[in-house]
Amino acid sequence: MKAIVCVKQVPDTSGKVAVKENGQLDRASMATITNPDDLAALEAALKLKDATGCEVDVVSMGPATAEGMLRECIARGADKGFLISGREFAGSDTFATSQIIAAGINYIGVEEDDVIFCGRQAIDGDTAQVGPQIAEKLNLPQVSYAAEIEKDGNALVIKRLLEDGFMKIKVQTPCLVTCVKELNEPRYMNVAGIFGCFEKPIEIIDFPKVENDPLIEADTIGLKGSPTNVFKSFTPPQKGAGQMLNGDDVAAQMAGILAKKHLI
Numbered sequence: 246m247k248a249i250v251c252v253k254q255v256p257d258t259s260g261k262v263a264v265k266e267n268g269q270l271d272r273a274s275m276a277t278i279t280n281p282d283d284l285a286a287l288e289a290a291l292k293l294k295d296a297t298g299c300e301v302d303v304v305s306m307g308p309a310t311a312e313g314m315l316r317e318c319i320a321r322g323a324d325k326g327f328l329i330s331g332r333e334f335a336g337s338d339t340f341a342t343s344q345i346i347a348a349g350i351n352y353i354g355v356e357e358d359d360v361i362f363c364g365r366q367a368i369d370g371d372t373a374q375v376g377p378q379i380a381e382k383l384n385l386p387q388v389s390y391a392a393e394i395e396k397d398g399n400a401l402v403i404k405r406l407l408e409d410g411f412m413k414i415k416v417q418t419p420c421l422v423t424c425v426k427e428l429n430e431p432r433y434m435n436v437a438g439i440f441g442c443f444e445k446p447i448e449i450i451d452f453p454k455v456e457n458d459p460l461i462e463a464d465t466i467g468l469k470g471s472p473t474n475v476f477k478s479f480t481p482p483q484k485g486a487g488q489m490l491n492g493d494d495v496a497a498q499m500a501g502i503l504a505k506k507h508l509i
Contacts, residue, residue: 301324348460377423392427
């Protein structure tokens, strides 16, 4: 059994968001972090490893600099890293990205009892599309918005969050699960893990390694294979400071403020 975790290196949006003249994010000038929801997915895989002794592989699509993020994932407890990287993949939207990652997972190999973990969504796009699209392209059952995960033989029992509650779903492996960050508390790297992460392999999956996969075609990857594009990225304006109302006549105060603004 193995757990495959999809992780993404994203801009640190807690700082200043740099935007190019064409409206796209200037990723090269921004600090990067591991996507928070993906850390929850990694922790879910590591908990499965703690319980079953399974192998944990982390896979990411991105530039060469993403190798450092994969090393951090290994320092947390993962066993192998795979970086899908190549000029042919540049400019991919969620559709093309999921095609490429699915082909990369095919290259790694999915066995009967394997589980693929993804974060619910990435903070730079907030689409929540790539994980489910990967499942569709690999023809695997999927459960999204996982808030609890339990192993039950060759199946997983998952508590799936809904807007007004939750549902429990039992799904057979192999399957794909997307995780919300509330699922768990990601573990920290330890000293042994930090030193040991440089001794474990990270394999580069470039275009020649996946070009014969049925999912990979010139018109389904990269900028050419992306049916959508980002029109503009921007930092939303900050809200002004709120006004606190105190006393026994708060309702009257509120009514007076709303009347002055001609809202009532």
